[in-house]
Amino acid sequence: MLNMAARHYTDEQAFRLERNTLFRQHWQLFCHVSQLLNPGDYVSGDIAGMAVLAIRGNDGELRAFLNVCRHRGARLLEPGSGNCDTLRCPYHNWLYHNTGQLKHAPWFGEDSAFNVNDWPLESVSVEIWRGLVFVAINPVSTLADQLAATVAELHDVPLESYQLWATRELVFEANWKIYTDNFVEGYHIPGIHPEFFRAIDFNNFETVACDGLVRMTAPPRGDLFYQGRWLWMWPNWTLSLFEGGMNTSRINPLSADRTQLIYRFYFSDVNATTDDDRRQVLESNLEVIKEDFAICLATHANYKAGTYKPGPLSPRHEQGVNYFQKQYLATIQGSETDVESTVETEL
Numbered sequence: 243m244l245n246m247a248a249r250h251y252t253d254e255q256a257f258r259l260e261r262n263t264l265f266r267q268h269w270q271l272f273c274h275v276s277q278l279l280n281p282g283d284y285v286s287g288d289i290a291g292m293a294v295l296a297i298r299g300n301d302g303e304l305r306a307f308l309n310v311c312r313h314r315g316a317r318l319l320e321p322g323s324g325n326c327d328t329l330r331c332p333y334h335n336w337l338y339h340n341t342g343q344l345k346h347a348p349w350f351g352e353d354s355a356f357n358v359n360d361w362p363l364e365s366v367s368v369e370i371w372r373g374l375v376f377v378a379i380n381p382v383s384t385l386a387d388q389l390a391a392t393v394a395e396l397h398d399v400p401l402e403s404y405q406l407w408a409t410r411e412l413v414f415e416a417n418w419k420i421y422t423d424n425f426v427e428g429y430h431i432p433g434i435h436p437e438f439f440r441a442i443d444f445n446n447f448e449t450v451a452c453d454g455l456v457r458m459t460a461p462p463r464g465d466l467f468y469q470g471r472w473l474w475m476w477p478n479w480t481l482s483l484f485e486g487g488m489n490t491s492r493i494n495p496l497s498a499d500r501t502q503l504i505y506r507f508y509f510s511d512v513n514a515t516t517d518d519d520r521r522q523v524l525e526s527n528l529e530v531i532k533e534d535f536a537i538c539l540a541t542h543a544n545y546k547a548g549t550y551k552p553g554p555l556s557p558r559h560e561q562g563v564n565y566f567q568k569q570y571l572a573t574i575q576g577s578e579t580d581v582e583s584t585v586e587t588e589l
């Protein structure tokens with residue numbers, strides 16, 4: 243097993259291809275259903291540079307749209323969450339219902355061919371699975387098919403009893419696949435996370451990779467906040483279990499050399515009197531996450547400089563890396579010619 247070639251991590255061309263295929267075609271963990279309970283509730287976010295929003299309409303229906311005005315393409319909602327009855331484009335004030343229909347194009351002028359009904363926001367697929375909201379721009383499979391082994395893996399976890407407690411977004415300057423390679427192996431724990439290393443039985447660290455899922459487990463020693471089960475799901479989200487809670491993250495590329503992590507922390511007990519305990523779990527968790535950034539940056543720099551030739555992957559610890567890279571290459575290479583010709587035609 244060899245590591246993937248460096249050019250896949252650093253080429254702008256590779257990033258454009260990923261955006262047009264992998265990130266358009268796969269379901270993306272977007273938010274939690276509790277953020278979209280009432281008419282007008284919305285969450286606006288980024289998928290590999292593509293602005294998307296999910297919103298519950300005044301008719302009670304949950305929908306998702308490209309966050310792109312149908313007039314000249316301005317972004318309608320700033321990233322974040324909130325509630326709105328209508329969406330007003332900041333550019334020329336076109337006004338949309340929260341069901342996506344265009345309501346009014348002020349000062350447009352007389353044009354007999356223009357009809358507001360012809361210009362609704364462009365729909366994006368949206369699905370809820372056990373309280374988690376996923377969106378997909380051009381899905382090539384159902385959400386259930388993409389989740390694959392994850393459904394059974396989380397069968398014993400009471401996801402519905404966990405309430406969203408905090409969201410944290412982190413940005414660092416390395417390719418999203420360098421971070422993913424890092425996330426799906428425990429091989430780096432002794433070198434990069436010495437405290438975490440002491441808190442688990444590393445000799446019994448196990449990795450299983452198949453069917454859309456990399457599962458890593460290790461028996462915790464003492465009072466480690468993790469439960470000892472860390473999951474990564476194809477193509478770019480993660481879930482780690484705590485006692486009485488969990489975090490999820492989406493690994494979102496902003497460009498070939500910039501990555502955003504959107505972490506959400508959930509607990510079954512969100513009583514204000516025990517906030518300190520949760521804050522401590524969150525802080526300790528963020529420390530472990532941030533410990534990976536420096537090594538990812540330095541690795542990215544070597545890939546970018548062209549001085550790295552693919553090395554061997556550990557059969558004991560890096561089958562998750564191999565699994566991710568194989569899935570990635572199959573997706574990208576399978577669509578390379580199609581997308582190239584589509585892009586050419588569009589131009």
Ligand code: FES
Pocket residue numbers: 311312313314315316331332333334335336
């Ligand atoms: S771009 Fe939105 S109103 Fe013009």
Ligand SMILES: [Fe+2]
Pocket residue numbers: 424425430434435530534
């Ligand atoms: Fe790590």
